[in-house]
Amino acid sequence: MAADHSAIPFTDLAGVAELVRAFPGPDEEAMERARARDAELTKPRGALGRLEELAIWTAAWQAAHPPRAARPLACVFAGNHGIAERGVSAYPASVTGQMVANFVEGGAAVNQLCRSFGAGLSVYEMGLDQPTADFTRGPALEDAEVLRAIAFGMRAVEPGIDILCLGEMGIGNTTAGSAIAAALFGGMGADWAGRGTGVDDAGLARKIAVIDEALGFHGPALADPLQVLRRLGGHELAAIVGAVIAARMLRVPVLLDGFTCTAAAAVLWKLDPTALDHCRIAHLSREPGHQRLAAAIGQRPLLDLDMALGEASGAVLASALVQAAIATHNGMATFAEAGVATAAD
Numbered sequence: 281m282a283a284d285h286s287a288i289p290f291t292d293l294a295g296v297a298e299l300v301r302a303f304p305g306p307d308e309e310a311m312e313r314a315r316a317r318d319a320e321l322t323k324p325r326g327a328l329g330r331l332e333e334l335a336i337w338t339a340a341w342q343a344a345h346p347p348r349a350a351r352p353l354a355c356v357f358a359g360n361h362g363i364a365e366r367g368v369s370a371y372p373a374s375v376t377g378q379m380v381a382n383f384v385e386g387g388a389a390v391n392q393l394c395r396s397f398g399a400g401l402s403v404y405e406m407g408l409d410q411p412t413a414d415f416t417r418g419p420a421l422e423d424a425e426v427l428r429a430i431a432f433g434m435r436a437v438e439p440g441i442d443i444l445c446l447g448e449m450g451i452g453n454t455t456a457g458s459a460i461a462a463a464l465f466g467g468m469g470a471d472w473a474g475r476g477t478g479v480d481d482a483g484l485a486r487k488i489a490v491i492d493e494a495l496g497f498h499g500p501a502l503a504d505p506l507q508v509l510r511r512l513g514g515h516e517l518a519a520i521v522g523a524v525i526a527a528r529m530l531r532v533p534v535l536l537d538g539f540t541c542t543a544a545a546a547v548l549w550k551l552d553p554t555a556l557d558h559c560r561i562a563h564l565s566r567e568p569g570h571q572r573l574a575a576a577i578g579q580r581p582l583l584d585l586d587m588a589l590g591e592a593s594g595a596v597l598a599s600a601l602v603q604a605a606i607a608t609h610n611g612m613a614t615f616a617e618a619g620v621a622t623a624a625d
């Protein structure tokens with residue numbers, strides 16, 4: 281586990297909201313220097329497409345030029361969900377702990393991707409024997425639990441890393457993610473639920489019913505985004521929120537993994553629509569609600585590979601794109617250096 285390097289600057293959920301509203305913006309000077317260099321590099325204007333934007337974005341949120349990508353870190357938070365008992369997943373809740381063991385042994389997809397792209401991997405098991413409460417009958421988490429999980433996620437962000445890749449593991453958490461998305465952006469279970477780990481039609485119908493039940497039960501309390509996180513979320517989803525917060529404060533750009541991870545982070549967007557400007561959605565999940573969720577927070581995912589795995593796999597893949605963006609930005613010759621003629625205009 282990462283050292284406790286920082287005091288946690290809140291004591292209640294109102295304090296979390298205050299922290300988010302006081303987030304630092306992008307570093308204008310680093311962003312300008314990156315834009316200026318990008319315009320000088322030996323390529324037709326804009327020819328590196330979204331890689332150019334990624335390099336400029338990285339500089340802006342690292343508050344540094346040249347931007348760096350040598351030290352990506354993936355953090356995977358794992359938690360269990362009471363609603364898993366309602367038949368909303370294709371797998372039993374015991375798989376959460378079994379997959380954590382697989383991450384630790386190095387046998388999961390994310391381990392191979394981290395090895396391929398030189399990313400570190402930290403896996404955090406968040407009280408797997410204490411699942412959240414069934415959110416159709418009460419809040420998933422108590423106040424103290426959600427605060428503890430947010431603080432836990434904040435501490436996971438090691439200062440000095442260049443890119444943070446966030447992911448989760450938690451059987452049942454696409455139902456939680458769909459419920460969060462519906463509470464934040466409107467609609468019902470049928471608008472947001474997908475097959476997750478592969479439920480059949482009956483399982484999908486159960487997911488939709490569970491989400492609709494929860495929306496009815498919690499009602500107007502869901503007007504507060506942090507109550508959405510507490511009432512419908514989970515330990516690992518609150519930790520993701522904490523990690524996004526700490527990354528902003530430590531000036532570390534973030535790659536959000538798929539649907540569930542984006543749903544957790546969207547809580548912050550709902551508090552302040554600039555709160556996720558230091559984050560990019562790494563890939564468009566096969567989960568059908570992800571497209572709608574990405575559009576709701578004004579983002580276009582970097583990759584679209586029909587993946588639906590979670591565990592930060594898409595985020596680590598996208599970290600390779602950031603590395604490519606920064607290698608070209610930092611390493612290419614300018615027109616002047618290479619003696620290449622510039623455009624005629």
Ligand SMILES: O=C(O)c1ccc[n+]([C@@H]2O[C@H](COP(=O)([O-])O)[C@@H](O)[C@H]2O)c1
Nearest residue numbers: 369450452454476477538539540565590
């Ligand atoms: O985030 C996604 O896009 C995503 C889509 C489908 C499945 N998952 C992963 O599968 C688990 C949740 O699926 P489920 O069916 O149990 O709700 C959890 O461990 C997630 O990491 C994740």
Ligand SMILES: Cc1cc2nc[nH]c2cc1C
Nearest residue numbers: 371375449477589590591
């Ligand atoms: C096997 C398995 C691996 C996962 N990795 C992330 N979520 C997962 C869910 C399942 C079921």
